[in-house]
Amino acid sequence: MKKYGYLESGTADSDAWYKESAITDAVKTLQEFGNIPVTGQLDNATLEELTELAKKSKNIHIIEIDLVNTKDYDKIIQIVSEKVGNAGLNILFNNAGISTKFTRLGLVKEEQLTETFFVNTVVPILLTKALLPLLKAASNNFVDKSKMNINRAAIINMSSSLGSITDNTMGGFYPYRCSKAALNAATKSMSVDLKEDGILVTCLHPGWVQTDMGGSNAPMNVDTSVTNILNTLNSLTENHTGCFIQHDGKFLPW
Numbered sequence: 717m718k719k720y721g722y723l724e725s726g727t728a729d730s731d732a733w734y735k736e737s738a739i740t741d742a743v744k745t746l747q748e749f750g751n752i753p754v755t756g757q758l759d760n761a762t763l764e765e766l767t768e769l770a771k772k773s774k775n776i777h778i779i780e781i782d783l784v785n786t787k788d789y790d791k792i793i794q795i796v797s798e799k800v801g802n803a804g805l806n807i808l809f810n811n812a813g814i815s816t817k818f819t820r821l822g823l824v825k826e827e828q829l830t831e832t833f834f835v836n837t838v839v840p841i842l843l844t845k846a847l848l849p850l851l852k853a854a855s856n857n858f859v860d861k862s863k864m865n866i867n868r869a870a871i872i873n874m875s876s877s878l879g880s881i882t883d884n885t886m887g888g889f890y891p892y893r894c895s896k897a898a899l900n901a902a903t904k905s906m907s908v909d910l911k912e913d914g915i916l917v918t919c920l921h922p923g924w925v926q927t928d929m930g931g932s933n934a935p936m937n938v939d940t941s942v943t944n945i946l947n948t949l950n951s952l953t954e955n956h957t958g959c960f961i962q963h964d965g966k967f968l969p970w
């Protein structure tokens with residue numbers, strides 16, 4: 717199956733954790749955010765809708781990509797570099813993720829563990845590494861070097877409250893929990909490593925949301941999650957780098 721990511725440069729954004737029309741709504745909403753690439757795959761309906769939107773905006777670029785093919789990252793770098801130019805890249809959302817159903821210890825499979833770790837942990841680290849020069853360029857271009865925010869340069873790693881070790885009272889979910897806890901650890905390291913560069917790094921729990929992954933029983937609809945996340949993104953400062961927060965800005969325990 718073909719996979720697609722999409723890039724919004726210049727004046728607006730996108731966000732692949734929102735499926736279907738929510739993606740295009742969010743693309744329209746994030747008008748002021750600067751250059752933002754988003755990783756993730758779009759289903760056919762979403763792709764069609766976004767393609768229509770892209771036709772009306774020179775700032776939306778759809779990139780075909782299966783993120784497990786790390787050898788293709790050079791292609792992403794080249795496309796993103798051409799699109800953002802000297803402005804660099806303001807925000808990288810590492811959004812793509814996979815989940816297994818509840819997995820008891822006696823039933824967990826090696827393949828589930830390695831596949832989930834690859835998509836949820838290895839991909840965000842390697843994609844961040846690949847796009848780092850562009851993020852640094854954006855950060856350097858920002859006038860007030862004492863500030864960190866999404867208008868300067870930021871990496872947002874889509875995590876999950878299931879990755880919280882403190883909040884784990886139910887057990888299970890070995891592939892998902894472990895991969896998101898590892899992503900959280902990576903987020904912390906990135907925040908330390910990129911502090912001098914002025915790049916803000918946080919991991920974000922979007923809530924339990926009615927997406928393909930969250931399912932129809934999830935308590936939160938996509939619009940609520942999207943609205944909360946947009947407000948929270950706008951409020952991020954240097955106080956949030958290296959932190960684990962949820963959609964509404966509440967800090968979560970590791």
Ligand SMILES: NC(=O)c1ccc[n+]([C@@H]2O[C@H](COP(=O)([O-])OP(=O)(O)OC[C@H]3O[C@@H](n4cnc5c(N)ncnc54)[C@H](OP(=O)(O)O)[C@@H]3O)[C@@H](O)[C@H]2O)c1
Nearest residue numbers: 733756757782783784812813874876924925927928929930
């Ligand atoms: N929904 C929730 O309640 C919830 C809660 C906590 C955290 N999250 C996190 O939020 C993020 C988005 O989740 P979601 O709810 O939108 O899940 P989703 O509906 O399953 O969407 C995940 C997206 O990532 C894509 N993806 C997976 N592997 C990929 C690859 N190798 N290359 C490119 N794209 C790939 C998926 O494509 P396919 O559809 O083809 O798999 C899909 O478009 C994930 O990181 C998830 O862990 C979600």
